[in-house]
Amino acid sequence: MTDTLFPAATGTMGQPERRYEAREKVTGSAAYASDVKLARTAHAYLVTSSIGRGRLQSFDLTAARALPGVIDILTHETIGDEIRQTPSIYGGGYMADTLRPLGSAEIAHWGQPVAMVVAETYEAAREAANLVVVSYAAEVAPVAGMGSSVATGQALDPMGFAVGDFDTAYRTANVTVDANYTTPAQHQNPMELFATQCVWEAGRLTVHEPSQYVNNVKFGLAAQLGLDPSRIRVISTYVGGAFGAKGFLTHRTALVAVAARRIGRPVKLVPTRAQGFTVSGYRAETRHHVQLAATQDGRLTALRHEGWEVTSRADTVAMGAVSMTARLYACPNITARVNVVAADRSTPGFMRAPGEMPYAFAMETALDELAHKLQMDPVALRRVNDTQTEPVGGLPYTSRSLMLCFDTAAAAFGWQGRPSEPATMRDGDWQVGWGCATAFYPTHAGNSAARVRLSADGRVHVESAGHELGQGMYTMMAQVAAEELGVPIAQVTVALGDTDLPPAVVAGGSSSTASVAPAIMAACDAIRRRLGIATGVPADVMPAMEASGLGTIEEFTEVRAHGTAPDSLRGLYRGMALPAGGVHLPDRVQFALGAQFVEVRVHRRTREIRVPRVIGAFAAGRIINPRTAHGQLVGGMIWGIGSALHEHSEIDTRNASYINANLADYLVPVNADVADVQAIMVEEEDRLVNRAGVKGVGEIGVVGVAAAISNAIFHATGIRVRDLPIRIEHLM
Amino acid sequence: MRPFQYLQPATLADVIVAQREAPSAVPATFLAGGTTLIDLMKLGVMQPERVVDLRLAGSDFAQIRFDGATLRLGAFARMAEVADHPVVAASFPVIAQSLSLAASPQLRNMATLGGNVLQRTRCAYFRDPTWAACNKRTPGSGCAAVDGANRQHAVLGTSSQCIATYHGDFAQALMALDASVVLGGPAGTRTIPFAALHRLPGNTPHVETTLHPGEIILDFVIPAGPWASRSLYLKIRDRQSYEYAVASAAVAVAMNGDVVADARIALGGLAAVPWRAHEAEAILRDAVLDEATATRAAEASFAAAVPQSHNAFKIALGRDTLVRALLQAASMEVRHD
């Protein structure tokens, strides 16, 4: 942990403990959803729409049915009404979108499941799927995306706000910036595909599925299938990456459950990588109009950020992160607006730093443009506008260490002495540039419960239906219990990702640790209380345990997170524990903050862009495990490189399809693109955010990198690129 | 994947017998490393009725031999073996580089040289049979790429019927080095220039090579020459590894002091077939290799280029790539022994 400035902590928390499930993962014995072996499994394969808008006219299933090994074919005609229409999460339900799985002949988007074949083998199912002949009626061309239809966007008034008088301040300002930015559609592409296995036993359904919210799947399925939720169990012991794609119930789960019930056998579906592009939500393309005005010494006098986001016709989904970009810097006159453009596309959703990535790209690039106009150092510009009070509602930050992050990262980077003029640094044939940007992520937490059992032999078992997505949840929860009860971490076992466990929040919004750690701490309090030890502080409980003569003590606790509604604990038991916090609190704002610095090189002839160095410093409250936090932050920053230079779901407008829906053509950074990436954890204590003092590090690493890279490219070449991804042709 | 007949003959003679005894008139499809073929079979793009696995029969043609005058590369040698071979790396750097900059280590361990030169285009519309219009996949059906996403498509050698790029890297090295290719088939063995192996799309983009039915690539024969040691492969792409070229140049130059005695140039990622830049070579011959000549040569190579809606930048990028490659070759330290 050579790049960690975080001081060695004294307790178990704060130590770079080794990953709890490292051995299982390295040796391949960790069973992911599709690894679970069930007797007599039948295999399913999806048929998806090749048109972007229209109707199904007919199916010819003759050849597919005749193929040896084919057991069943589900279409909207054969499935009956086994799956009910239920609302999406945006309408108070559970689904990632509002379409009913195989619900009708209507085609709402390319890639929509239109049939599912079930067969004895995967190969037979795939072959039969290829033999299904689908006839479509596609009379109207689909609207593929934003196109030039920004004018027809629909304003989402509740997401807009204003303070002061932007127009006057902007009109009368000394220095202004007025620019438009765009970001493309992107897909999470977790390594692990969207597998689902369903098995029915005595009227009870067990679902094996990688999930960021097992209870969402459980209660959503119960609603879709008209079942008592107590008859459904969802298991997600390990998740091979999720990044928002596995947050909410998708069409596939009910289809697999219904198929398994129809044929009386377990059914397994593993949609292909290409199908994964429309199985779940994604980051929709965005456009931004930013206007800034400042005094000659850099103080912001007016700030306006308007965003447009693509959504589906079925659902209005917008990330609307103007709520954050407008609150980062002191400024008296602010206007913010959010619009959506409805397209014939699948419903967008959450992708790591969903709104923060695109909105930060726009705002933090605009600030760099302002710094350049002012002939001011970009770090100095942030310093002049630093504030401990957000400017929209005048609420205090619970803690804000932004400038400490900037100073720490700038020193580590060697920022001092950077020439302010662009296109002045060279190394042989490479133009060199340095850029920086602010990283931010709202601090969230949601209601969660946990059960902790202490045995007389000193073993501790922790249970919560939180989720291990690769971020280190098992390890951190073991650390929390070990420190609270004063036992060695090796004596702690942890169970996660199973609806039979005490319910927890969705693993979204970087809120898992901040939500589940306090529940474990509260359960440990309850154990201490039983033993007559002072609560609220870690203590070695074993002497008292021995004295008590008890064999085991088991405590279950639930914790309501700050900012959640008083009656929201009921939601915890109905798969509706969503994170609260960030900018949506009546009394304060909560953010983790950071500063990203990058060096880019652009070849003077062939214009390839390289990123030899990225250094980020982050203040995110308490770091429970610097090893896993480091993985999150560095991984996030690498995502940031991808968001700036590589990731782009390319759309053919004729049928609103993705034409690069595979990992050869959908580029993400490979090792060769990632040179020196350093994450520095700046010490920060925040006792307000939650009892664990944790702000979350899952997403902040992504935020700001794209702007820092575009700013560095400007510094290297003098060319300002306002559209992502930035590629060779932009610099020619 | 459609059911198909699978044969694995032990010798090349058996391969020919297996073909003669074939139940249908449809020629067999050969399987080598499978990294192109199996991929396209899973996508439903290639639907062979009979697959003849050459991995046993071809094992005699997997060697790398250099006798000082010619380099012989067996068509069944793996990309990785050839890329790592010390003689190839030292005496034919353009070959080693074109292979080691291609694909990923896993693919290079599987893929053979013969399969490599016959890899199919990455045109998204070719690879997805739900697009009806693709003259290469379904002759006469049209071309979905012309009005579609065609950033990766070709600017040289295209036709109104097909604008797909030939994406392979190794073939550019073979073009530049004047390689020939040894073919074996039912009618015996023949040797043709490598440049005669691929066919321009014209009106028949589905016919990609001049191979006779049932013919197998056995060997690549590359003459050594003063240009071979001063050779390199420059591959420009959006990420630093594991991506096809947006533009590439294979150059081999023999220098006489500052003056070019001989130059051989091929361009990748830009053309419908492996592409020799004869115009550029003519300009360079007997000229001083400096920025001005390199630029003139590069401009000449793209005089006939035709851009598509999303790839006009590739003409300028191709020029710049070639200039950079030539100047890099001129400044190479070359061992003379």
Ligand SMILES: Cc1cc2nc3c(=O)[nH]c(=O)nc-3n(C[C@H](O)[C@H](O)[C@H](O)COP(=O)(O)OP(=O)(O)OC[C@H]3O[C@@H](n4cnc5c(N)ncnc54)[C@H](O)[C@@H]3O)c2cc1C
């Ligand atoms: C993700 C990905 C990335 C890639 N990136 C690159 C890249 O950057 N650069 C690059 O150059 N390539 C790249 N490739 C292509 C790869 O190099 C080729 O797939 C590979 O070289 C093909 O060799 P193979 O032995 O696997 O061929 P196969 O798939 O076995 O065969 C390919 C074709 O050649 C025929 N064939 C094979 N051998 C013979 C023979 N001896 N005689 C006659 N016919 C024969 C087969 O019938 C088939 O039609 C990439 C491939 C993938 C999947």
Ligand code: SF4
């Ligand atoms: S460019 Fe060629 S391969 Fe691509 S769609 Fe057109 S005809 Fe088919």
